[in-house]
Amino acid sequence: MAAAYPAGFKYTKDHEWIELAGDRGKVGITDYAQAQLGDVVYVELPEVGAKLKQGQSFGTIESVKAVSELYSPVTGEVVEVNAPLKDKPETVNSDPHGTWMVVVKLTNPSEASGLLDAAQYQDLIK
């Protein structure tokens, strides 16, 4: 069963989502991305305090047969990391839009306006 694409999220062409709240955003990967990867076995995330740039890699995600970079939807600083994810990476498969990886404090909130909305993203993956 495909998960729904929450209307409140913003999406990237690299298949990440960001759920914005003020100047902070939770970042994860989309249902489409997890389906393409298959069974996720490992997620490598940055440490709190890491500086991220929009469009640049902030980590990697591995499945049994593929490995992929995680690209930051926005520029900012990592203020929280989903540490327990390391021990249960399969939740990326079972609940992609409920499984955030990092919380980013945006340094340039206007960047978010350039991201896709749910309808635009679903057009992209059609």
Added chain:
Amino acid sequence: MIDQRSAVSGQSVTSPEPFGSRHIGPDDTERDEMLAVVRAASLDALVDEAIPARIRLTKPLDLPAGESEYQFLRNLRSIAAKNQVFRSYIGLGYYDCITPSVILRNVLENPGWYTPYTPYQAEIAQGRLEALLNFQTMVMDLTGMQVANASLLDEATAAAEAMTMLHRVQSKRIDGVVGPPQFFVADSVYPQTLDLLKSRSEPLGIELVVGDWKTAAFGDRVFGALVQTPDEAGCVHDLRDFIARARRAGVAVAVGTDLLACVLLTPPGELGADIVYGNSQRFGVPLGYGGPHAAFFATLGKHVRQAPGRIIGVSIDAHGNTAYRMSLQTREQHIRREKATSNICTAQALLANIAGLYAVYHGPKGLTRIASRVHAYARQLESQLAALGIRQVNEHYFDTPRFALPGGAQTTGEIVKAALAARINLGYRRDGTVQIALDETVDEGDIRDLVAVFARALGKPAPAAEPPAPAAFAPAIARTTSFLTHPIFNRHHSETEMMRYIRGLERKDIGLDTSMIPLGSCTMKLNAASEMLPITWPEFSRLHPFAPVDQAQGYQQVFRELESMLATITGFAAVSLQPNSGAQGEYAGLLVIRAYHRDRGDTARDVVLIPASAHGTNPASAVMAGMRVVVVASTSEGNIDVDDLRRKAEEHKDRLAALMVTYPSTHGVFEEAIQDICSVVHQYGGQVYMDGANMNAQVGLTSPAAIGADVCHINLHKTFSIPHGGGGPGMGPIGVAAHLAPYLPGHPIVATGGAHAIHALSAAPWGSASILLISYAYMKMLGRDGMTDATRFAILNANYIKSRLEQHYPVLYTRENGRVAHEMIFDLRPLKQASGIEEGDVAKRLMDYGFHAPTVSFPVPGTLMVEPTESEPKGELDRFCDAMIQIRREIQAIIDGTADRRDNVLKNAPHTASAVAADEWTHPYSREEAAFPLPFVRAHKHWPAVGRIDNPYGDRNLICACPPIEEYA
């Protein structure tokens, strides 16, 4: 034209028994039947259709006729006699040892162990996966580390991999620091280790700082340090303070060590090392004049994803039973390509298995006995030489005491003379001392002979023999922890139990002794018994790689002839036999190209063009050689897009270093445009590197030089019959055109290579020398006509399979006339759409039919690539085709709705005997359909040891050591 005679037929009555008809599967009758099926008028007509005319050789190879197996072995005996097996106490990482006969006969000389492929298809590889897990567990226990891989090519390569891995894990430390990152190397590591570190560090911009570890300073730029104990002089060091000091400075530490020494001495893992590496050779693997041996590499759990090489892990199968598999495969080159952790692909599985089984056979008590004996003899030697007034100078030693000689150079000269007269090689050092590395073969008589050498040289009578002194080490360096406590190392100590344990493992696996292994790109051809016999002849197996070359004249003759034959076959001017694997050959070739450009002042050339369809090792090797990878697109027909190539060559014309191209292509086709492709690259100042993985389709018909290449590597373990060993060893010599010959790799101890040789790439000067004998045998026995016939039959067998299967599965790429080279790709993607069945399901279902799968999802995802080789007879090709056709029917049943989409013979494959014989059977198909889908299967049934393995479970719950004993069925 190519000579029309066939080795298979046309022999006169007095001709020697031809080897060609033994090596090549189909006989004349079968050949004609197959030609009818492929609709070719003759074998020559088929070859003409498969290979473009303009790249064909115009005359036969200038090589001698083949010898019969009997003639060859008789001739080789006289060559072997030119090797002189002295007792070698040289050490430097290589020691004589005793291969337990039960392991020699049942593993090293057993096709059940040496013919299988790398255990990607884990369900039919549980035997050697268990053995490799034993190896890993042994390494972890002895070194005191948390994880170990399933072996690397050689010790020096392992050291270089340690350096590059520490470079990765320490990236944060050197981030933002001004100047090139530095790696400290103790000046007391083996010379070959240091040379390889030089070779590998420079292209990556790593600065080596070589010095005395006791006074090493750790500046900001130093990210790692590498030391060795026992060191190259045999001296054992207490590294506790050094490692603590490095860690305080934020520097990660790799330690080279010796497994037998770790039995008695504090292992580096207990001192806080990040990596521990070394050679497991002395655990029962013959010297072989340099190899093959299995290097070991152990690290901390937190670094495991950065580790190079294959790692075996524990998972579960579909029934919840324990099952083994290769873990963390996403680190490998076919997935990561230029981001791979290293280009290491081939492991040394056969040798790692021997070393692991050696530990199983001896157990902790046996190993302690062996290590204690070796050390006791070393102490006896020390005390007896002391009686002659000769002083031992190593502060601590395990097996290698070192002696200062009274009287200087003249005494040394006398000792050399006396030792040679006694047929003994010692370790003579530049500082005038002599080191004597003892091993498990040494007994009282050997010590007596050694003492006599010194006594004679000094003109004194030999002192009376004393009993060996018991082992005793200073508490600071003595091992206090237990090891090999797992039951697997404590229950197979009688020969009966050991023989049955080995046989029990072997029967779980599919090798060429069971059935065809149709792996595309891997060339799983016959490894003939006559080719294999010589590798364990003592004249070849007991030579130390650094023995004086005049003692190895037999080997030298084999090397010369082999180099010359490979030069003839490739059309090149010179050959280096040093690279230990195909990927190592790629790396060597790229460094030779780099050296050539630099020598001409062309220092900016660092761009390598690599087609999208290339083997994953290509981009990984290029990155290691300090080059930038630019990917060239493929056309929809699967060929290199020549326009794209031209555009990119033009764009990078000032920086173009090389093109890496596989020929025939990884798609199994002789591309028409290959010569144009090569000339475009030359036009813009680049060199052409040909990946020789598919050389089996070229020998005698075309050549790397004929297509326009400047360098190629030759996978001797594919085209020239070295067995795959269940995942190694391999050999990847390189051939080069005349202008590149001066740069062929050298060696720090034994003179070899070109006039401007690059640094060594392997620990030993001629790589894994002993298995070169296998390729030598292949070439000498097949001769010119036999080798050319092998190529022609490889093409016939491939086109025969294509003709039989193409109406069932679409073939992705062919020449315009529909011909393939020596392999072909079947496209399963349309079937996945219609049935939900994936290529992996077909691979597992083939196990129920008794076959190993073809190559899965390389070079195109969703496909199977089949390469039958010339060695398979028509009957086996037909059984494989029948199986594939029956599987196609099974898929059709799903499409038609007569079989369930989830609960079907494919999704549930492979079916184990326990599952089929269980009282409860809930599937909608019969047990007979599950286990005996075609009549022939009944006669050849191979039961998979486990059901479908859960891959995600294994990667999520990483366990790389032997599981608790209750897990053993």
